[in-house]
Amino acid sequence: MGPSSDPARVDLHLREKVALVTASSEGLGFACALRLAEAGCQVAICGRRPDVLERARAEIERRTERPVTAIPADLTKPEQIDALFQEVPRRLRRLDVLVANPGGHVPYGGLEDLTEEQWYQAFELLLMSAVRLSRLAVPLMRAQGAGDIVFITSSTVREPPQHLLLSNALQAGVTGFAKTLSRSLASYNIRVNVVAPGYFDTGRVRRRIDDIVEREHVPRQSAALQVAGDVPLGRIGTAGELAELVTFLVSRRAGFLTGATIQIDGGSSHSLF
Ligand SMILES: NC(=O)c1ccc[n+]([C@@H]2O[C@H](COP(=O)([O-])OP(=O)(O)OC[C@H]3O[C@@H](n4cnc5c(N)ncnc54)[C@H](OP(=O)(O)O)[C@@H]3O)[C@@H](O)[C@H]2O)c1
Structure with missing residues (x-):
């Protein structure tokens, strides 16, 4: 019996769904891709460094006995996101799940520390990657009559710390984008949620x-x-704990959940909602 058929696992009805997880050769993205593959998805992963990506592909395949599609892509480059979306539907024929994880970290600092270039780089990575991935994923999901999107942001969207001006400004943008999208896509049976991690x-x-x-x-x-x-x-937290939440959210067991931002932070946040 392969690891993906562990009888102790609840069936999430994700078998043979096609899931694209971005920035997924390491870290939270990798854990999400692994967990989705364990749940039965056909997974596509991406990252910039081909050798690290290849290692991740081999590791998920070894642990789940499922084929994984790995496509090198830099999420700050629109043409590489376009290429990703030419490859995934061509190779896997559909797209049911998008986990839009930006990967990487943006610089700390306040108004006088950050350069114009740092602002634009972070804008491309955090906000525009979310916009571009959605613009390409949504038409496919609409044509199929269903889809699930999760954006990975940060718990700082609820309680923005002083030293994270760049991240605070842009992650709030992603949260607003996701909320608005969730309302416009609900009638197409596409759910959109945000996962906001604390420290992992x-x-x-x-x-x-x-x-x-x-x-x-x-x-x-x-x-x-x-x-x-x-x-x-x-x-x-462990990356696997975040991956469990994301996998539940994109499963039909979370079928009434859309437009939510769910914090996963070991209880760190003081806010009520
Ligand atoms: N870990 C935490 O405690 C935490 C807390 C709050 C929020 N977050 C947010 O959650 C996201 C994931 O966190 P993480 O800790 O997993 O980050 P991470 O360890 O830095 O993510 C690394 C992964 O992202 C890929 N990546 C980085 N930049 C990329 C780009 N421009 N295009 C494509 N892939 C890229 C890396 O591959 P390559 O380098 O080969 O591209 C690698 O696969 C980040 O946006 C982070 O800000 C994390």
Whole structure:
């Protein structure tokens, strides 16, 4: 029995659905692609570095025994997003699920720290990638009569910290975009939701924790909490925990959920909604 047929798993009715997860050769995107493949999806992944992408493709295939489509693409380049959308429907023939994850991190800083170029780069990565992916995905989903879209943003959309001006401005834009889209697409049976992560053990977060462990010789968990601050659950999240939420959201078990922004942050946020 392969790992994708674990009887303890609830059937999410995702078998043979085609899912594109962007920025998915590592980190949260990779975890989402893996979990969707485990749930039975035909998964397409992308990232800029072909070698890392190839490794991710092989890893998901090995763990799920399902073929994975891997297409190199830089989400800040419109022509590469266009090429991605020529390839995915050509190879997989449809598109049922889009997990629009921007990947990467934008610079910290306030008004006087950030350059015009940094603003435009972040605009391309965070907001325009969401817009461009949606413009290409929605016509396919409309033609099929159904679809599910999840945007990955950040828990900072609810409680914007002072040092993240760039991210605060643009992630709020993605949230507004997604909410408006959800209302206009509901009648086409296309659901649109946002997942807003707190701190997760990926890429740059992991490197910051490793630095503290090395410098201060403290246990990993206390180093993680130095980075993440006050997390009532006492730890940062694993990418697999975020992937479980995303997979549930794009399944028909979440069929009445659209237009929502769901925070997953170990209880860090103080806001009521
Ligand atoms: N992890 C957290 O704690 C956390 C918290 C809040 C919000 N988020 C947000 O959630 C998203 C995912 O986070 P993460 O921690 O998984 O990020 P990450 O580890 O930096 O993501 C790395 C993945 O994104 C790909 N990528 C980066 N830039 C790309 C681009 N321009 N085009 C295509 N692929 C690109 C990378 O491949 P290549 O480098 O080969 O392109 C790699 O596959 C990010 O937008 C992040 O801001 C994360």
